[in-house]
Amino acid sequence: MNVCSSKEVNNVVGAEGLHLIGDLYQCQTGTDLMVDAELLKSACIELCKRAGLQVVGNSFYPFDGAGVTGCVLLAESHVAIHTWPEYCSVTVDVYVCNYNMDNSAKAQQVFDGILQLFSPADAKTKGVQRGEV
C-alpha cells in the first residue's frame, strides 16, 4: 500500500472550489431537453466547453418514459443533472475546483447557462465552498 505522505496534508488547495446546487421548479422550456439524453448531454458539454472547462468524460441515461440522469466529468470536477419531466423539475450540481486558478466564475457561467436552458419559474439555489478546512 502506498501511504499518503504529502507534507501538504493540511493544505487542500486541490479540492477548494465552488459547488453550486440548484433545484429548478416549473421549468418553462418544454420537456424535449428533459427526456432526450443525447440533447441534454450535448447542451451540458457545450456549456462546459464554452466556459473554458476541460471535459474528460460523461455518462447520461434516459429512463423509459421519464427523465434523464447524467454527469459530465471535468478536469476541474463535475456537473450532475437529473430531470423530472413529470414534475417539470430539474436538479443540477456544478462543482468546479480551483486546482490551478480560481474557477468560480466558470462554475457560475455553466450554472447560469443550465438555468437558462430550463427557464424555471421557481428555483432554490445555493453555493457551497468545498475543500476548505
Add this chain to the structure above:
Amino acid sequence: MNVCSSKEVNNVVGAEGLHLIGDLYQCQTGTDLMVDAELLKSACIELCKRAGLQVVGNSFYPFDGAGVTGCVLLAESHVAIHTWPEYCSVTVDVYVCNYNMDNSAKAQQVFDGILQLFSPADAKTKGVQRGEV
C-alpha cells in the same frame, strides 16, 4: 416543443432526497484507491449495490500521475468522487432521491462506506435536503 404541463408542478416529489457532501482530509488508507480508476469505480459501484441502489451508468477518469475523477449514475440520482493523492484528500457527493420511497438511509450507508474506504483523520461533512420548495 412539448410543454411541461403536469398538474403537480409545485409538487417535487421526484427530486426530494438527501444529498450528502464530504470533504475528506488526511486520508489514512494509502493512495492505491486514489490513483486507480478501475479500483475506485468497482468500490463505489459495490457500495451502491450493497445499499440496494440501482446503478445505471458510470464514468471514471484517471489523471496522469495524479488522482481520479468519477461518477456513478443511479436510478436514484448519483455519486460523484474526486481524489487528490498529492494532498491526501477526497471530495464526495452522494445524492439519493426519494422517488418511490425514503432512500436517506441508503445515501448514508454509501456515504459512510466511502468514508471507511479512505479513513480520513479529518472530514467536513454536510447534508442538503434537495427538491423541497
